[in-house]
Amino acid sequence: MNTFDSIIIGAGPAGLKAADTLANFNRKVLLIDTDAKIGGKLNLWDRLFPDFSSSQELLNQLSKNINNENVTLKLNTNIISIKNNDNHWMATDSNGNTFYATTMIIATGFDVFDAHRKEEYGYGIYKNVITSVDLEKILSGEVSIETPSKVAFIQCVGSRDEKVGNNFCSKNCCICAVKQTIELKEKFPLTDIYCFYMDLRMFGQSYEELYRRSQQDYGVNFVRGRVSEISPTMDNKVVLKAEDTLLSRPLKLTADLVVLMVGMEASKGTKILGNQLNINNTDGFVKSTDRYLSDSETTLKGLFVTGTSKRQMSIPETMNDAVNAAVIVNNFLNTL
Amino acid sequence: MDKKNLILKKLDEDVRFHEALSACMNCGICTAICPAAEFYKYDPRAICNIVQMGNVDEIEDLLKSDTIWYCGQCMSCKTRCPRGNTPGMLITVLRKVSQELGYFTESEKGRQQFAIEQIVGKNIVNFGYCVHPDIVEPFMHPEQGPVWKWFRKNIESVAPRFGAVYHQEKAGALRKVDDNSIDEIRRIFEVSGGNELFDTIEKFSEQKASEYHQNADHDYLMKVYTDNSGEHSK
Amino acid sequence: MHKRYWNNYQKEIAEDHYFYARSCIRQTFFSGSETAFLKMMTDELGKDIFDDSRQHTCTGIGYHSDIIPLETISTVIARLFSLMTEMGYENFVPSCITSFGILTEITELWHHRPDLLEKTRELLYKATKREFNVPKNIAHPCDIIYKFREDLKKNMKYQLVNKDTGEPLKIVEHIGCHYAKAFPDRGVGGAEFPHVLVGMIESWGGSVIDYPERRHCCGFGFRNYLVQANRGYSLSNSNKKLESMAPYEPDFIVANCPGCTMFLDRWQYTVAEMEGITYDKHGHGIPVLTYEEMAGLLLGYNPWELGLQIHQIQCEPLLDKIGIAYSPEDKYKDAYGKQLFPPQKPNNLIV
Amino acid sequence: MISFGFSLNTSRTIDIDADNFDKCHSLINHVPSYKRCIGCGGCAATCSAQQHSQFNILKCNLLFRRGEYDTLSNELDKCMLCGKCLLVCPRNVNTRAMIISMRNLLKTK
Known part of the structure; x- marks a missing residue:
């Protein structure tokens, strides 16, 4: 029987950091991910807000730390069920293998909102409509495009939207768009950029300063109004329609490229496991016992949760949360 | 009950009011594609905001203004609203209250309700249809063009070519709706408040017409039907 | 992959036994379109559809121009349902898109507020001693033609193809706002990429144009057309739509809403006479058809019995493109074969 | 000519594609802080001219930014250059210089 102190499901930033911390406490950890590589959604981004640091460097750092005898890494492993039996946790994968541990940490994270669901924006239909994730490949140079003359960013795609069942704010998109407009301006200095928003929520340290720089140093235009629809033109561009709400007038703009700022939903894995154990909120994220006092615990003894499987978080927040979860798990193991 | 409470009570009593508006976040997605917002000084987002702010004086001004009469009821706003609201339906409720309180005669666009009631309203209770070739008069509708004029002139002998049974009491297009059905429609209007609304529109229009030393008659109808200050899109 | 959404949602459409409104x-x-639809249903498809002589308006135009209270329109609709119930039908088929929209809205309201349904029953009984059942299925005639488009195709004599080039005709489909904008799941394909007309066009050989103002309203706007002083709104919105489609050089426009069909036709005449603008290269305007006329033409129905001569934009260039046979001398004959004096010619629009 | 009793209405839509931004770019050169505006409306809320006229400094700012200069010159004359807006702006935009510069730019062809 494979027995560990803890099984961590999900080897994204939260899982990696929690594994590293527990390993430092000399705990035996099994780190599982359904993907073929570690890093989870960190792999989708090239550089990180607000300081443009490299996501790959961060990932290298994290992977170096888990490269020790206390951590067993299993990739390409899709956990389909979690059960508790006599104070032991069992995780079974799609091949029927079962893993055993004293504790379990859910770090299954988020999924990027599927922009196809906002039909009126034409993602997957009009080739110049892309998502913020697609844009990272352009910014990193992996995909090259011709210099666009006008680019529009659309905030809140799949967030704050009853139509797609997501009433929540994904909180990271505002600052992510600001980061991306600056990077795009650095790549294409002559491109005009318009960013359509409802509210700009610059909640983190130095975010507001970055927003200010995007206006002051890069001349990015911000328009307060939610884009209603995107349609094609004769010359293969797209037209956006919004209201300039501060002027109380409709506004239209033709763009060569539109970037949809896709939000963060509970990942498929988070939803499946949360449902199975009956520990999720109505929005699909896993519910902790108390967001103030016991934010790593769930209502099930020995089952813990960390990172964006709970709610939308930035990467630094995720890291801190993972350390917190690891400390709590270690304390729990000490009491046994 | 004082006027202010009456306005709020009337809004609250309409089932559609609660369907139409809850917690608007002022994103402007409705105004972005609103056919009225482009060609009139009209902003459905701003109307939702005024109503949800709940300042009764401002709502009263709105009910007396041209603003609420600009909407074309296409309901495109409903498709997009991220809060599931329907500004176009809110307009329906505001117009209803404006008519019940007689505020509609305070604005040029509101006064037009008299013409609509006289034309469409009377059609319904006389012909059983909102629109009928007999009342699409070419002189009132120059935009219908020469072909319409031709059809109207020759309708009795041309309509049968299209399978229509113009003015006949049998199944088919353009038939005469039988007297029993018309009677039933009229009784429905009597019991369900339809006649009451017609009477209200006529009563307040009569009052307004007297301010112009007129009766609410054909001349007043043509006045409200054609009056245009030209100030509606500025 | 392109346009994969145009057939995403499919709605329930009854198989047979319809009550026509x-x-x-x-x-x-x-009126030729309504006649043609009934003919297609019975002669081409062998369906049972009933056309009651006692039917009447739903009052939708009055309702959306605010002279009809909600209680009144609900009760008037209830009378239509009572005729349906009396004749033993359960599937209601309103010819008008605004009727379709308001029927959907009111039956939905009754579903959520059974007390309002009860109130309507009381009002109808009080006024007429009538009772009614809520329809099992409400579908627009265009839904039914869409559903049976492949069956109709078997009887068609022509295709939506240019007979000289063999290329599919380029067609603008226009969906009435009240078809699916308020309740996207009640329209085939939903509100953003409605498939109902696209499905017909593609099955019958044509191609569809996607253009910037595809989803824009025709501009009817109820009170904005009914009152002369407001018609600038209506005209301007049609003009916006027509300007947006013109560069794609559509062969014709097809609409599922009777109002849209009429306005897109008449406003082309008005703009031509007012501003000297036409939306095609030759000054004829872009023909606007109802979907019944489109289907009827392909089935080989006589254009002059479909009523194409009472459109202001003339259809002959389109008929020639498809290769549809017609008799020019019959165009302005009356039902009894008498040759009538033709309509006056407009100053700018070429007819 | 037929009298229809109505005509085409003019569009109120702000058309970014009209690309009417020359004056706006000049303004940015003269008053670089103009770029920092976040449209909060603090200026309009405190405005002295707004107390007794329809003047709205935020709207003027935004119309200029969108290249919609037509109605602006009469509007801008209503500003008394008192500078109260300068005191409240959270982004330290030189609103007073902005108004003066806008007036000058609107006079140039």
């Missing part, structure tokens, strides 16, 4: 605007301006 005529439309104020369609019977006034396109």
Whole structure:
């Protein structure tokens, strides 16, 4: 029987950091991910807000730390069920293998909102409509495009939207768009950029300063109004329609490229496991016992949760949360 | 009950009011594609905001203004609203209250309700249809063009070519709706408040017409039907 | 992959036994279309559809121009349902898009507020001693033609193809706002990429144009057309739509709403006479058809019995493109074969 | 000519594609802080001219930014250059210089 102190499901930033911390406490950890590589959604981004640091460097750092005898890494492993039996946790994968541990940490994270669901924006239909994730490949140079003359960013795609069942704010998109407009301006200095928003929520340290720089140093235009629809033109561009709400007038703009700022939903894995154990909120994220006092615990003894499987978080927040979860798990193991 | 409470009570009593508006976040997605917002000084987002702010004086001004009469009821706003609201339906409720309180005669666009009631309203209770070739008069509708004029002139002998049974009491297009059905429609209007609304529109229009030393008659109808200050899109 | 959403949602459409409700605007301006639809249902498809002589308006145009209270329109609709119930039908087919929209809205309201349904039953009984069942299925005639488009195709004599080039005709499909904008799941394909007309066009050989103002309203706007002082709104919105489609050089426009069909036709005439603008290269305008006319032409129905001569934009260039046979001398004959004096020619629009 | 009793209405839509931004770019050169505006409306809320006229400094700012200069010159004359807006702006935009510069730019062809 494979027995560990803890099984961590999900080897994204939260899982990696929690594994590293527990390993430092000399705990035996099994780190599982359904993907073929570690890093989870960190792999989708090239550089990180607000300081443009490299996501790959961060990932290298994290992977170096888990490269020790206390951590067993299993990739390409899709956990389909979690059960508790006599104070032991069992995780079974799609091949029927079962893993055993004293504790379990859910770090299954988020999924990027599927922009196809906002039909009126034409993602997957009009080739110049892309998502913020697609844009990272352009910014990193992996995909090259011709210099666009006008680019529009659309905030809140799949967030704050009853139509797609997501009433929540994904909180990271505002600052992510600001980061991306600056990077795009650095790549294409002559491109005009318009960013359509409802509210700009610059909640983190130095975010507001970055927003200010995007206006002051890069001349990015911000328009307060939610884009209603995107349609094609004769010359293969797209037209956006919004209201300039501060002027109380409709506004239209033709763009060569539109970037949809896709939000963060509970990942498929988070939803499946949360449902199975009956520990999720109505929005699909896993519910902790108390967001103030016991934010790593769930209502099930020995089952813990960390990172964006709970709610939308930035990467630094995720890291801190993972350390917190690891400390709590270690304390729990000490009491046994 | 004082006027202010009456306005709020009337809004609250309409089932559609609660369907139409809850917690608007002022994103402007409705105004972005609103056919009225482009060609009139009209902003459905701003109307939702005024109503949800709940300042009764401002709502009263709105009910007396041209603003609420600009909407074309296409309901495109409903498709997009991220809060599931329907500004176009809110307009329906505001117009209803404006008519019940007689505020509609305070604005040029509101006064037009008299013409609509006289034309469409009377059609319904006389012909059983909102629109009928007999009342699409070419002189009132120059935009219908020469072909319409031709059809109207020759309708009795041309309509049968299209399978229509113009003015006949049998199944088919353009038939005469039988007297029993018309009677039933009229009784429905009597019991369900339809006649009451017609009477209200006529009563307040009569009052307004007297301010112009007129009766609410054909001349007043043509006045409200054609009056245009030209100030509606500025 | 392109346009994969145009057939995403499919709605429930009854198989047979329909109660037909005529439309104020369609019977006034396109009575040939209503006749053709009934003919297709019975002669081409062998369906049972009933056309009651006691039917009447739903009052939708009055309702959306605010002279009809909600209680009144609900009760008037209830009378239509009582005729349906009395004749033993359960599937209601309103010819008008606004009727379709308001019927959907009111039955939905009754579903959520059974007390309002009860109130309507009381009002109808009080006024007429009538009772009614809520329809099992409400579908627009275009839904039914869409459903049976492949069956109709078997009987078609022509295709939506240019007979000289063999290329599919380029067609603008226009969906009436009240078809699916308020309740996207009640329209085939939903509100953003409605498939109902696209499905017909693609099955029958044509191609569809996607253009910037595809989803824009025709501009009817109820009170904005009914009152002369407001018609600038209506004209301007049609103009916006027509300007947006013109560069794609559509062969014709097809609409599922009778109002849209009429306005897109008449406003082209008005703009031509007012501003000297036409939206095609030759000054004829872009023909606007109802879907019944489109289907009827392909089935080989006589264009002059469909009523194409009472459109202001003339259809002959389109008929020639498809290769549809017609008799020019019959165009302005009356039902009894008498040759009538033709309509006056407009100053700018070429007819 | 037929008298229809109505005509085409003019569009109120702000058309970014009209690309009417020359004056706006000049303004940015003269008053670089103009770029920092976040449209909060603090200026309009405190405005002295707004107390007794329809003047709205935020709207003027935004119309200029969108290249919609037509109605602006009469509007801008209503500003008394008192500078109260300078005191409240959270982004330290030189609103007073902005108004003066806008007036000058609107006079140039």
